[in-house]
Amino acid sequence: MSTEFSARTRTNNIQTLKTEPLDVLIIGGGIVGAGLIRDLALNGGIKVGLIEQGDFANGTSSATSQLVHGGFRYLLKRDIDPVKKSRREREILRYIAPNLVKTMPIALLNYKGDPYPLTSIQLAAHYYNRLFKADKAEKTTVIRDVQEVRRLVGPIAEDTLRGCVLLWDSMVDDARLTLATLKNAHQHGAIIANYVRFLDFVKRSETVSGNRVSKISAEDVVSGQRFEITARKIVAATGPWSDEIWCKDPSYDGVPRLLRKNAKGVHLVVPRCGKQHDSEAYGLIACTRSEKQRKRNPRVIFILPGAHNTSIVGTTETTPEEELAAVRPSASEAAYLLSETQRIFPDKSLDNDAIIAAYAGTRPLIAANRHERGFARAGFVSRDHLITESPSGVMYLYGGKLTTHRQMAEETADHLAAFLNVPRHCKTDTTPLFDVSAEALNSDTNCPLQSSTDTERLIERYGDGCRMIQKLVSEDATLVEPITPSLPFIKAEFLYACWGEMAITLDDLLWRRTRIGWTPGQGLDIAPQIAQFLSEKNGWDQARIIAEVEAYREHIQWLNSNL
Secondary structure (H helix, E strand, O other): OOOOOOHHHHHHHHHHHHHOOEEEEEEOOOHHHHHHHHHHHHHOOOOEEEEOOOOOOOOHHHOOOOEEOOOHHHHOOOOHHHHHHHHHHHHHHHHHOOOOOEEEEEEEEEEOOOOOOHHHHHHHHHHHHHHHOOOHHHOOEEEOOHHHHHHHHOOOOOOOEEEEEEEEEEEOOHHHHHHHHHHHHHHOOOEEEOOEEEEEEEEEEEEEOOEEEEEEEEEEOOOOOEEEEEEEEEEEOOHHHHHHHHOOOOOOOOOOOEEOOOOEEEEEEEEOOOOOOHHHOOEEEEEOOHHHHOOOOOOEEEEEEOOOOEEEEEOOOEOOOOOHHHOOOOHHHHHHHHHHHHHHOOOOOOOHHHOOEEEEEEOOEEOOOOOOOOOOOOOOOEOOEEEEEOOOOOEEEEEOOOOOHHHHHHHHHHHHHHHHOOOOOOOOOOOOOOOOOHHHHHOOOOOOOOOHHHHHHHHHHHHHHHHHHHHHHHHOHHHHOEOOOOOOOEHHHHHHHHHHOOOOOHHHHHHHHOOHHHOOOOOOOOHHHHHHHHHHHHOOOHHHHHHHHHHHHHHHHHHHOOO
16 A cells, blocks of 8 residues: 655656546545545445545535534434434444544533423433434433533523533544545555646547546646546536536536525634633534524524634535635624624623634535426425436536535445446445554654654544654654644644645645644744745745745635635
C-alpha cells in the first residue's frame, strides 16, 4: 500500500486518467464520492478513479454540524426507518474510524412552550433504547431536576426549564473523515486527484476492449491543461452541484432534481458555551423561539463542543441567494444563531465580536419530480438519497448525508458491480480506515515523540498517518517543534498534510486539514510563517508564498464580510 498521497501522486494520477481507460469515474470528492470510491477499491476487480474540482470536501462535506447521529429526532415524527439506518451506520463508523468518530452525550433541553412535552420525549427515549439494546453507558435517560441539568451542561437558562433527555451521539471532523476515506481508497489502488474540474461530456460513442465507453473533458485547475477521461461508467457524486452536471448530460430534459429552498445551512464557531473542558462537554439541542414569533414551526438549534475550547452553533434552513460556490453566512443568519444561543446561555456575551469563525454549506435536497418513482408528492423534500441513471447512462447520486454516506455508497456499488459483471464483496462495514495503535508508535524509542498525549492526539487526527509523521520527526528532530505556541500542531503535521494528504494550497492546510481557520485569529497571523516553512520544504518561491498567504486572507475576509 502506498503511504504517499501528495502533489506528485496527483500528477501521476492525472497522467493515468489521461491515458488509461477506467471502469468507473466518479465526479466529486465529498463524503459520498469518497465512500463510493473506497467501496469500489476494496471490492477488487474494478479500476476506479475520482476527480474533484477543488480540494477534497471543499463544499458541503466540510460545512456540516459535525454530527454522526443515530436519528433520535426521527422518532418524534414516528419515522422509524431512518432511525434504524442512521443508528446502524453510526455504529459502523464508530467501528471503522474510532479515532475520528467520538461518542458524545447530548442534552435535549425541554422548556415550557416547546412543541413536544417532556413526557413524549421520554417515551421516545425508552423506545429508542429498546430498539437498539444500547450499552449501559449509552442509555438514554430523562432528568427533571433543573439544577442537575445545569450541573451537567453548564449555566443554561432555568426559567421554564422542565428538564432534558440525555442522548448519545457522535461527533466527527467531516473534512478529516472524507480525507481518511479517500486516502484508504488510494491505498487500495484507486486513482484520485483534486483540483481537476469536470467540463463537459464528450458526445461521441467509442468501444474499448469490446466495451462501450463514455468520455468527459476535464481541466487541471493547477496547470490549466485540458484533457479527456474515458470510463465505462460515469458517476456524478457532486452533492448540491449535481444539477450542474445533469444540465450538461446529453439526455438532460430541462427538469432540475434538487431544491434550493431552505437548503442553506450556516454554522458559527464561538467560545465554549457550558462546561469548559472537553472531557466534560455536553452537546445541547433546544427548540428555537424566533420562528414562533413569526408564526412558523419551531426548529432546533445545536450547540456542540468544538476543538480548542470552542462551541459549534447551528444551523439554519435558509434559501441561498448566491451561487453554490459563493455561499457564505449572512448578517441575519449569524444574528439568528447568536440570539438563540444567548437565550439558552443568558450569562454569556454573544455578539458579533464573539464569532471566531463562520461557515456555510448547501444541502443536496431532492426535488419532487414526477418522473422519479417515489418522489411524486408535491412539495416533498427528502434528506434520504436517490440513486438514478440518465438515458445516456450517467449515474447520479442525489441527497444523502454524512451519517449514511457509506450505505449510499454500498447501494451504488451493488449496481456498478452488476453492470461491470464483477463479483461483489462489500467490505466497507468491517474494514477499518486505519490500522495503528499508540502502543506500536510508542515502541519506537528512536522517535522524539515520547509524549503519550502527543501520540494520542496525532492518532486521533491522522490514524496510520502517524507513521509518516513519526518518520519525518525521526529524520529531523526540529519538526517536533510547535508551529506556534498557541496551538498544539507540530511542524511535521504540515509536511504530512502536503506529502500524505494531498494538500495543494495554504487554504487546504489551514481551513480543512488542521481547522486552524476555526481558532481565534483564524490563522491570519501565522499564515506567512507557515507558508515560509512550507516553501523551504516544498520549493515554493517568494511569489508563491505571497500568493498563498494573500489567497487565504482573501478567503477569510470574504467569509466574514457579511457579518
